[in-house]
Amino acid sequence: MEEKYNDYVLGRNPQASVRLNQAHHYWKEQNGYLLHPSIPVTKPDLKIADVGAGTGSTQLDGFDIDLTQAPPAEWLPPNVTFHKLDAFENLPRDLISQYDIVHLRLFIVLVRNNDPVPLLRNLIEMLKPGGYIQWDEHDHASQRITTVDPARTVKAVRAFVDFVRPLDAVMGPRTWVSRLADTFAAQGLEGPRLYRYPLPPELYRYDTDNVLSIYEEISRKILDRRGKGEGEELRKLISAAFVESQQGGSSTCFQAMVSPNILAELELIRKDLEFRIFDPKNRLSVSKRQESSAADPAAKGPLWVSRVSLPPSDEDDVRQALFSTIDSLCTENETYSKPVVAPVLGEWVGHRCNVDSQAPEPCISEKEKYIGLMKDVSSDVTMLYVHGGAFYSGSPAQSRPLTSKLTSLTGGRCFSLKYRLSPQHPFPAALLDLLLAYLSLLYPQASPSTFHTPIPAHTIVLTGDSVGANLCLGLTQTILSLSRHQSSTPPTIRWNSAERALPLPAGLALISPWIDPTYSLPSHTTNRESDYLPPYSIAWRADFPHCAAWPSDPPREDLYCEASCLVHPLVNPAAATDWRGTPPVLVLCGEEGPSDGVKVLVRQLDGQGVKVRWRQFERMPHVFVSLLGRLEHSRLAVGEWARFCGEVVRSPDGVGREGWFVRVKDLRREVVEVRDLTRLTRERALALMRRARGERRVVRRGIGRRAKM
Numbered sequence: 001m002e003e004k005y006n007d008y009v010l011g012r013n014p015q016a017s018v019r020l021n022q023a024h025h026y027w028k029e030q031n032g033y034l035l036h037p038s039i040p041v042t043k044p045d046l047k048i049a050d051v052g053a054g055t056g057s058t059q060l061d062g063f064d065i066d067l068t069q070a071p072p073a074e075w076l077p078p079n080v081t082f083h084k085l086d087a088f089e090n091l092p093r094d095l096i097s098q099y100d101i102v103h104l105r106l107f108i109v110l111v112r113n114n115d116p117v118p119l120l121r122n123l124i125e126m127l128k129p130g131g132y133i134q135w136d137e138h139d140h141a142s143q144r145i146t147t148v149d150p151a152r153t154v155k156a157v158r159a160f161v162d163f164v165r166p167l168d169a170v171m172g173p174r175t176w177v178s179r180l181a182d183t184f185a186a187q188g189l190e191g192p193r194l195y196r197y198p199l200p201p202e203l204y205r206y207d208t209d210n211v212l213s214i215y216e217e218i219s220r221k222i223l224d225r226r227g228k229g230e231g232e233e234l235r236k237l238i239s240a241a242f243v244e245s246q247q248g249g250s251s252t253c254f255q256a257m258v259s260p261n262i263l264a265e266l267e268l269i270r271k272d273l274e275f276r277i278f279d280p281k282n283r284l285s286v287s288k289r290q291e292s293s294a295a296d297p298a299a300k301g302p303l304w305v306s307r308v309s310l311p312p313s314d315e316d317d318v319r320q321a322l323f324s325t326i327d328s329l330c331t332e333n334e335t336y337s338k339p340v341v342a343p344v345l346g347e348w349v350g351h352r353c354n355v356d357s358q359a360p361e362p363c364i365s366e367k368e369k370y371i372g373l374m375k376d377v378s379s380d381v382t383m384l385y386v387h388g389g390a391f392y393s394g395s396p397a398q399s400r401p402l403t404s405k406l407t408s409l410t411g412g413r414c415f416s417l418k419y420r421l422s423p424q425h426p427f428p429a430a431l432l433d434l435l436l437a438y439l440s441l442l443y444p445q446a447s448p449s450t451f452h453t454p455i456p457a458h459t460i461v462l463t464g465d466s467v468g469a470n471l472c473l474g475l476t477q478t479i480l481s482l483s484r485h486q487s488s489t490p491p492t493i494r495w496n497s498a499e500r501a502l503p504l505p506a507g508l509a510l511i512s513p514w515i516d517p518t519y520s521l522p523s524h525t526t527n528r529e530s531d532y533l534p535p536y537s538i539a540w541r542a543d544f545p546h547c548a549a550w551p552s553d554p555p556r557e558d559l560y561c562e563a564s565c566l567v568h569p570l571v572n573p574a575a576a577t578d579w580r581g582t583p584p585v586l587v588l589c590g591e592e593g594p595s596d597g598v599k600v601l602v603r604q605l606d607g608q609g610v611k612v613r614w615r616q617f618e619r620m621p622h623v624f625v626s627l628l629g630r631l632e633h634s635r636l637a638v639g640e641w642a643r644f645c646g647e648v649v650r651s652p653d654g655v656g657r658e659g660w661f662v663r664v665k666d667l668r669r670e671v672v673e674v675r676d677l678t679r680l681t682r683e684r685a686l687a688l689m690r691r692a693r694g695e696r697r698v699v700r701r702g703i704g705r706r707a708k709m
Contacts, residue, residue, distance in 0.1 A: 036630075039101060039132045049095075049126055051087050051104040061099070063087065088112075091122050099126050105136035114176050120187055133189065137177045146204060156240035157208075163237055164215055194666070201409075208245045212238045266530070266619055266664070269628065273532035273621070285547035286392055286559070290421060293393040298361040302352045303404035304373035306366045310344035310440040311447045317494035318439065322432055325481045326570060334564045339429035344437045345418040347396045348451070349385075351376055351408040370451040373413060380459045381412030381649045384441060384505070386434060388466025388514070388623060391422045391560040392549075402465070402626055402638070409642035412649075415441060419471070423552045427561035427571055431474045438462075438475060438505075445496050457503040458652075461645045465623050467560075469513035473573040473601075479504055480581055489581065507584040507648030507655070509641055512623045515574050515597030517558070518566050520692035521685055523596035531621040533593040566693040567686065574601045574685060584611040584655040586644040588637050590620025599678040600685045606657060606674040614659040614674050615640055636667060 035041060050062045063085040064070065070082045085095075087104075102123045111119065123133055145161065147154055176183070184192035216238055223231035284292070299305035312318075319341050326336065350373035352359070362369060385403050387394040396403070396416035403414045419433040441455045462472045479502055482491035490503040516524075524533070544550055550559065557563035561571055569576035574597050585605060589598055595616070606612050617624065617633050625634045625641070647655050659672040 035101065035103065036134055039134065041101075046101070047099045047128075048101045048103065049099040051085070051102060051123065087122055088119055091125055096125050097128055099131060100128055101132045101134070102126050103134045103136075106138065107135075108138055108174055108177065111174075111176060114174065116176050116180065116183060117187065120183060124187060124189070133184070135180060137180070139177050154244050156237065156244045160212075160215075160234075160237045160241040163234060205245055209242070212242055212245075266621075270530065270532050270621060273627065274534075283545060285545040286423065286550040287547040289393045290549065293389060293395050293398055296395070296397045299400065300361060301357045301359055301404075302355050302408070303400065304348070304350040304352045304369055304376065305361065305400070306348040306370040306373060306451065308346060308348065308366060308370075308449050308451065310346075310437070310450055311445050312341045312343060312436050313439075313445065313495045313497075315494050315497070316341070318435060319432065321482060321493050322428060322435060322478060325478050325485075326428060326568070328481060328485060329477075329569045329576075332564065332567075334568050335562050336427055336565055337562075339420070339425060339432055341436065342420065342433065344433060344440050346437065347416050347418070348373055349396075349400065349403040349407055349414040349416055350374070351404065351411070366449070367451050377413050378411035379646065379649070381410045381645050382441065382455050382460050383407075383410070383412060383414040383463050383509075383645060384434075384438060384460055385414050385416040386419070386462075386464030386468030386471045387416065388464065388468045388512075388626075389421075390514075391430065391467050393421065394468075399465075399626075401629060405638055406463075406642055406645065409639065410645050412645070422560045423550050423556065426552075426556065426559075427565055428474075430471055431478070431570060434471050434475050435478065439493070439495050439500070439502070442502075443495055443500055458506050459649050460505040461507050461509055461648060462505045463509035463511070463641075463645070465511035465626060467514045469510035470515065470517075470571075470573060472508050472510060473513065473515075473576075474570045476504065476508060476582055477569055477573065477576050477579070480578065483581070484578070504581070504583050506652060507586070507644065508582070509586045509644055510588070511625060511637075511641065512589050512592060512594070513573075513587065513598050513601070514594055515572065515601050516594055516685075516689060517560065517572055518689045518692035519593070520688045521594075521596035521600075521680065524593040527591050527593055527595060530590065530619045531592040533622050563693055567689050572597075572689065574604075574682065575689070578608070579605050579610055580608050582608075582610045584613070584644075584648050584652065586613045586615070586641065588615045588617075588625065588641060590617050590622065590624050592620070592622040594622065596678060596680055597685065600680055600682050603675055603677055604682060611655055611657050612659075612674055613640075613644060613655070613657070614672070614677070615662065616660070616672075617662045618664040620664070632667065633662065633664070636662065 048061065051064075062070065062080065062082045064082070067082055067084055073082065076082070085092075088110075104123065107116075107119065120133075120135075123135075127133065145154055145157055178194075181192040181194035216235060219231040219234040219238070223234060296307075319338075323338060326334075348370055352372070353376045362372070364372075383403070383406060385396075385399060385406075387396060387399045389395075389398075396418050399416055403416050406412075407414050415437065417434060417437045419430040419437075422430070438460075440450075441452070441460060442457060443454060444450045444452055462475065463469075464472045479491065482493070482502065483489050486492065490501045492499045493502050494500070558566060561568075565571050567575050582605060585602075587598060587602055589595055602612055602614060615637065617637065620633055621627065624631070625637045628634050629638075644655070657674060659674045659677070661670045661672050662668070663670065
């Protein structure tokens with residue numbers, strides 16, 4: 001194999017066209033977009049050039065050296081045209097400085113001499129001043145062999161990789177992919193950013209099949225020409241590797257994409273969120289926010305949603321047990337209202353197999369939806385999900401992009417709780433709803449809307465974002481406090497006419513936990529450059545336009561609770577003194593306003609023997625996994641989230657303490673010691689919180705009561 005191949009080494013037959021079309025949809029499915037969201041596309045008369053358009057899965061002007069795989073011009077939309085172009089040769093004058101965006105993908109077998117510069121210079125010439133280039137590529141250098149079971153042999157896959165490695169060398173080295181951002185910068189492009197997308201496990205098999213298809217084309221177009229039998233030998237290896245891939249063996253590599261600077265992008269996003277959420281001109285009343293977040297659209301695409309209302313127990317024991325726990329943890333004459341018991345509202349969410357992204361929600365009963373959901377469940381993982389929303393907004397429907405992704409990655413199911421919102425239902429109403437939901441999963445009460453059978457605690461993962469994570473910690477501390485009070489592990493509680501054990505769940509997965517409701521810790525100020533949340537001086541005022549929900553009647557200092565409870569352990573988890581016995585905990589957060597409180601709590605958990613897995617992402621804002629779901633940072637975080645949920649259910653003994661700090665520019669993971677996360681002591685943090693609580697009480701009492709109509 002000494003010759004060099006500078007021509008197109010792949011096929012242009014029907015099978016090749018199918019592979020190209022599948023690759024187009026696969027790339028979009030993996031990344032969540034065709035053009036990176038940081039590239040503006042709202043400009044009137046926007047012109048986009050897609051170089052290497054191939055089969056025509058593109059928009060606007062498509063270019064390729066061979067148009068035999070493109071559809072006829074008569075079948076194209078009026079805004080789409082195709083042009084024959086050799087992108088490596090001098091450009092026609094009518095293409096110079098014509099495009100706002102130039103996009104190209106998968107030139108890895110065409111770039112010659114490991115040098116993309118000649119091609120890149122042509123692309124730059126096509127751009128208007130201020131235009132954008134996006135280049136998507138397979139990072140061949142990251143290729144690795146993976147199996148579902150380390151003990152399983154993958155001889156055929158390894159033999160295939162070993163066979164094609166010399167052929168790859170003939171076509172030339174491909175190290176240019178990992179240097180593409182530097183190449184962009186050297187050619188004068190501003191702020192290039194190289195993104196690397198690790199494939200999720202559900203796409204390993206597809207990627208392997210795609211690679212095998214590529215080399216089958218190469219075997220026929222290149223190796224068969226030699227007449228040495230190499231093509232037939234490679235096809236036999238491909239067939240054997242295909243069989244192994246069916247059994248869980250794969251050869252995969254990362255995807256790479258170069259687009260604008262991530263830091264500039266994050267700053268634009270932060271400013272936009274800050275404006276839309278907190279600018280006085282955009283301030284909505286609490287009632288309007290609740291109305292907006294309560295929308296329940298049809299569940300379209302590959303997810304099951306079964307909406308339920310679970311009846312509570314007839315006894316009052318659960319309610320009284322919660323009140324007694326609150327009272328036992330009071331230290332400073334805290335006061336609170338005592339909510340009544342209400343039905344548990346929520347929805348079951350699961351991955352719906354074998355449907356596309358536009359599949360409508362089935363027109364069947366909620367019970368039939370649950371039955372369909374359970375048929376598609378492939379693991380024992382059950383997640384009890386608690387949404388965020390500052391205690392006064394949010395809903396399970398708004399959380400579906402996350403809950404559906406989690407169920408897809410874990411193969412499990414998720415019960416997403418619709419708890420009662422403040423200020424109409426202040427603390428501890430939401431916590432009571434979560435306790436009732438947990439008991440309903442463990443010991444379901446027969447009713448027309450109860451579809452599930454009892455779920456063992458060791459298969460349940462308690463998870464939530466923002467204030468939902470706060471409530472997860474509150475439930476955990478409630479169970480621990482009951483256990484201490486009863487001197488029993490697990491404690492018991494009367495539910496449905498019987499004494500029931502109340503064990504802890506398998507683990508807690510906490511996403512951007514909201515720990516400090518007083519907004520008083522330093523990170524609310526020091527992390528302003530990376531977070532959209534307002535500083536303490538603005539946030540604590542709860543200065544919403546008046547409506548039927550707020551200000552409350554009778555007046556209250558805080559949306560969620562009486563000011564006296566702002567440092568109560570079930571409102572402010574950092575104030576809890578004893579977390580011994582807590583199951584493994586995952587914490588995902590950015591460099592956000594609440595992060596000081598999170599670090600103080602996590603260090604305390606670690607010091608009391610709790611297994612903590614810490615993941616902090618540089619420059620990421622509060623709940624970035626939801627707001628910035630298209631970024632690879634979010635995909636990495638959600639993957640860690642799903643992996644933790646699976647591990648604590650399947651092999652909890654293997655979950656150890658571990659800390660990462662993930663760099664924003666290259667996703668580099670730096671190991672950190674959990675005990676060294678912050679210099680802020682718990683004592684100092686509590687002092688700041690108590691001082692802020694006192695200020696909150698004084699100022700809020702000066703605000704007049706809403707007039708009765």
